[in-house]
Amino acid sequence: MSRRSALLLAGVVLLALVWLFFGYRSGGDLRPSEAAAGRVAVETRPAERRSIADIREFSGTLEASATLTVAPKVGGQIASIAADIGDPVQSGDALVRLDDQEYRQALAEAEAQLQVARAQYEQARSDARTAERTLGRVRSLNDKGIAATAELDSAEADAGNAKAAATVAGATIAQAEAQVETARIRLGYTDIRAHWTNDDHSRQIGERMVEPGDTVAANTPLLRIVAVRPLTAVIQVPEALYPILAVGQSAQLRIAGAQTANFEAEIARIAPVFDPETRRARVELTVPNDDGRLAPGMFVQVGLIADRMPSALVVPRAALVRRDGREGVFVVDTAANVAHFVAVDVAFTQGDDAALRAPDTLDGPLVTLGQAQLEDGIGVAVDDDAARSADSATDGA
Numbered sequence: 001m002s003r004r005s006a007l008l009l010a011g012v013v014l015l016a017l018v019w020l021f022f023g024y025r026s027g028g029d030l031r032p033s034e035a036a037a038g039r040v041a042v043e044t045r046p047a048e049r050r051s052i053a054d055i056r057e058f059s060g061t062l063e064a065s066a067t068l069t070v071a072p073k074v075g076g077q078i079a080s081i082a083a084d085i086g087d088p089v090q091s092g093d094a095l096v097r098l099d100d101q102e103y104r105q106a107l108a109e110a111e112a113q114l115q116v117a118r119a120q121y122e123q124a125r126s127d128a129r130t131a132e133r134t135l136g137r138v139r140s141l142n143d144k145g146i147a148a149t150a151e152l153d154s155a156e157a158d159a160g161n162a163k164a165a166a167t168v169a170g171a172t173i174a175q176a177e178a179q180v181e182t183a184r185i186r187l188g189y190t191d192i193r194a195h196w197t198n199d200d201h202s203r204q205i206g207e208r209m210v211e212p213g214d215t216v217a218a219n220t221p222l223l224r225i226v227a228v229r230p231l232t233a234v235i236q237v238p239e240a241l242y243p244i245l246a247v248g249q250s251a252q253l254r255i256a257g258a259q260t261a262n263f264e265a266e267i268a269r270i271a272p273v274f275d276p277e278t279r280r281a282r283v284e285l286t287v288p289n290d291d292g293r294l295a296p297g298m299f300v301q302v303g304l305i306a307d308r309m310p311s312a313l314v315v316p317r318a319a320l321v322r323r324d325g326r327e328g329v330f331v332v333d334t335a336a337n338v339a340h341f342v343a344v345d346v347a348f349t350q351g352d353d354a355a356l357r358a359p360d361t362l363d364g365p366l367v368t369l370g371q372a373q374l375e376d377g378i379g380v381a382v383d384d385d386a387a388r389s390a391d392s393a394t395d396g397a
Contacts, residue, residue: 039379042339042370044332047362048314052355054307054348059256060235062287064206064226064296068196070095073189075217076102078210088202089194089225096210096222098190107183114176121169124162131155131162194225203227206296231287231294233265235302236280244306245270251285256299263287263294265302307348312355319366320346320354323375330367330374332382339367341376 076098083095138155141147196203206226210216233253237245251265264287271282285302287294294300319329321341328343345357365382367374374380 039337039381040339040370040373041383042330042332042367042374042380043383044365045316045319045368046365049311050314051308051310052312052314052350052353053305053309054350054355055252055303056241056306057301057303058235058237060233060300060302062294062296062298062300063232063234064228065230065232065286066196066203066227067206068194068203068225069221070192070194070223070225071219071221072096072098072192072216073218074098074103074186075215075220076100076190077215078212078222080212081208081210081222083205083208083223085205085208087205089205090202091194091196093194094191095194096192098192100187100190103183103187103190107180107187110176110180110183114173114180117169117172117176121166121173124166124169128159128162128166131159135159192222196225201227201229226296228292228295229289231289231296232268233285233287233300233302235283235285236275236278237283237304238280239274241304241306242270242274242281245283245304249305251305252303253285253287254301254303255294256301263289309347309355312347313360313362314353314355315344315362315366316368317349317352317354318368319371320344321371321374329362330371331362331364332367332380333364334382337379337381339371339374339376339378339380341374 079097079099081096083089083093089095135155135158138147138152142149142152194203203225205223207224208222209224210220210222216222245267247267247270249267251267253263253265265285267283268286269284274281315329320327321329323341326343327346328341330339331342332339342359342362344359347355347357349355367380369383370380
């Protein structure tokens with residue numbers, strides 16, 4: 001072969017390689033006839049009509065729906081603790097017992113003082129009766145002119161004093177009875193129980209701060225009891241979303257970082273004021289937590305429904321493009337294998353989907369890959385293998 005023939009052959013091979021390289025770069029698995037026709041290889045997905053919601057996610061924290069700190073009303077040494085972290089607790093359950101020896105002794109002393117007061121009262125009543133009888137005799141003798149007026153005055157004074165002493169003795173009994181009751185109440189305070197109202201649900205011990213043998217003063221925190229069924233999720237919402245919120249509105253909740261395991265929630269309270277620094281308002285949601293999988297202190301993502309369209313035209317978000325300042329999609333005319341640009345009005349996007357306000361229908365599949373090379377009216381070659389794979393994935397889901 002001559003040198004000229006060799007150079008011509010090498011040129012043809014080089015041109016063929018360049019054609020193949022750029023053909024695959026621009027159109028994927030194009031056949032030579034399609035590449036020659038100037039078609040762009042694309043992947044497509046159909047639009048759908050279905051219900052879709054605009055869910056806005058906000059970061060928040062789970063809190064116990066109620067928190068109770070158990071503390072003694074009297075000081076003393078802890079004799080025993082009947083509950084520990086995680087234990088269920090009902091209202092009225094005995095939780096902590098203080099050493100009650102000193103309080104029992106105080107009760108015994110108060111009861112003894114009561115007995116003394118009662119005895120003194122009986123003595124005072126007896127003295128008062130004696131003074132009244134003496135007064136009666138002196139008054140009778142005075143009426144007969146036998147007893148002097150001074151003697152009558154003295155008898156009347158003695159009778160009055162005796163009656164007053166009986167009254168004081170009666171008051172001393174009341175005072176002693178009150179001291180007995182006080183001592184009995186203080187003794188009862190050594191048996192520390194859980195108490196809450198307006199809630200029949202069981203709660204749990206969330207924290208224990210003391211050990212048996214510790215000496216504590218009155219009002220020292222011993223245990224912290226929390227209500228975890230339900231829980232309260234707290235989020236901060238911006239001004240734009242505030243007007244559409246309402247008590248009773250449902251929401252979705254998931255643990256921060258988790259992609260699955262959604263939990264139901266419901267708005268319980270909406271703050272009527274905004275934080276002047278963050279320009280956000282506090283919103284509290286009730287989370288049933290019936291299975292106990294959530295706990296106070298967890299970071300969560302709360303999805304609030306900002307809008308819902310029960311029968312919207314939904315397109316893949318990947319199909320959205322901008323041409324001449326307008327947002328739209330490329331719709332494939334399957335009969336002519338031509339893509340046409342159609343302007344759309346997007347209501348909102350959710351995940352990989354976009355809900356449209358307009359148009360109401362789209363006649364044909366939408367280009368989801370390859371649209372960067374498209375303009376209105378350009379011929380396309382649909383990648384059937386990719387389309388079938390996408391349809392299979394959709395059917396499987």
